[in-house]
Amino acid sequence: MKKIFLPIILLNMVSCQSDDVADNMAGSVEIADVVLAHFKNDYTDGVSVQVADGNITISSTGLPNHKTPYWGAGNEMYEDFPEGYHANVNTSMSAHNYRMTIATMPAASGNHEETTLGPIGMAVNGVPIYNDREGGNVALDALTITTFDYSGAHPGPGKDYHYHTTGRYTTVDDDHLVGFLRDGFPIYGRRDQDETYPADLDTYGGHFGTTSDFPNGIYHYHASNVNYLNTGYYILKAGAYYGTKGTFTQ
Template sequence: MKKPISLTRPFITMAMVGALVACGGTDDDSLTVDADSSTDSGADSGDTGNSGTDSTAGSCDNPATTLPAIFLEFNASPNVTAVLSSDGCTVTVEANGKPNHTSSYWDSGNESGLYVAPEDADLFNQQRSPGDIEDYVNLFQLTVPVNPELADSSSATPLGAIGIATSGAPIFNDSEGNGDVSLGVIQGFDRNGAHTGPQTYHYHLEPKAITYDDDSLVGIMSDGFFIYGRRCYSSADYPTDLDGSNGHVGITQFTDPSNEEGEYHYHVSTEQYLNGDYYLIFPGDFQGTPNGVN
């Protein structure tokens, strides 16, 4: 039986009450324009469009009358627009795929004003993915229910975009083509755990311009659930009750005060990756029903 998770009102499930004590984080949800550092990579062979099933599974028993406040974090970026449907049941997020922060993948001519040189230019250039952010013209669109539901079973993430970050760039999983994100690939990433390819700039790792070891809102996954940084809002600590998708029920900085249980959401992985300062952004499966990021 599916379990509705409301973004606009509390839900009552006894199994969820205990989750609150295991979640915490500092109230630092600001979107900062941050300096970029390098590491080294290859291009993805993943598809940039329509990742997942074409569905907007969720409860509309309690439609929203105004855009939920959390989506204003997306609208704060000039590269993202979130719009509530006329019936109040869904929100459509559109993004142009270009981040609102610095990167070594902006053209070095710096017309954008957001280019920063990599820390180790020789290493970065050896593994750099082809193309600059300016080279690509994209429109990523994701429609999600206002009240997403946990599915009866989890589903694997596909290659390509599986979510949209508050910055305007898409989120990818932990695969690089048909393999894992390797150290050689990471050495071509910018400071935000991102690179270009096949036709867009995208994140594989914790995007440090958005979140760095904190509780900031990172973005929304294609099943309608939000993803936050490594820490929880309510206790300023790392969550200890995460499921296999790095998700759990808990209070966030966007939880309605009347909702004492909180809501289901994901976190950036808290496990160190490849013995470096690397944390995969979403290595797990969807716990909801994914809609395609088109």
């Protein structure tokens, strides 16, 4: 009898493993669902999402759905700069043709590529997310930050409006979903779902845990909890990606 039991136990173990794989696949479907549920821009009508062949492609104009001085004086969406802040060189923004493609099943990367100048992700309103670097790939300095609006954003020389930090219309001091980085993992505000500041972030600024969108848990980034140069802005993401970088064309 014992000789019969052993193969049955092994078969049960195999079937358990199959269930684990199925659970992981169900989790990945959620990513596409979360992207479809959150990515929109009611003001510019410039965001669309396609899910096909294991990839999620998000297209956008990159124009925000909220107030900023970069809409230009007289525009209904115009608001002033924060006190002491002002347009420096780039005083306007324009629509672009952005396309970010991420995997429906993102995974940790073996080499953890560094983020670089330019888009490293996309906010849920279609605005590109940049890291803590500016032209010349130097760290943002206090003078450059004086060109930020209330959203920690400004256009570059290509009139390409983008977020570097937390801000009034994305996340201030909360657990809001900001968007997704190019490696397919979501980025949230400075707090976790339980309102605490995460204390176990890894070198990439993320950790595994539950969020309001992923109750079963997912690897996710958080905005930095460091008041950058004492400006009141908090960098969204610096350093290397946790996962493998997808494409972002413009």
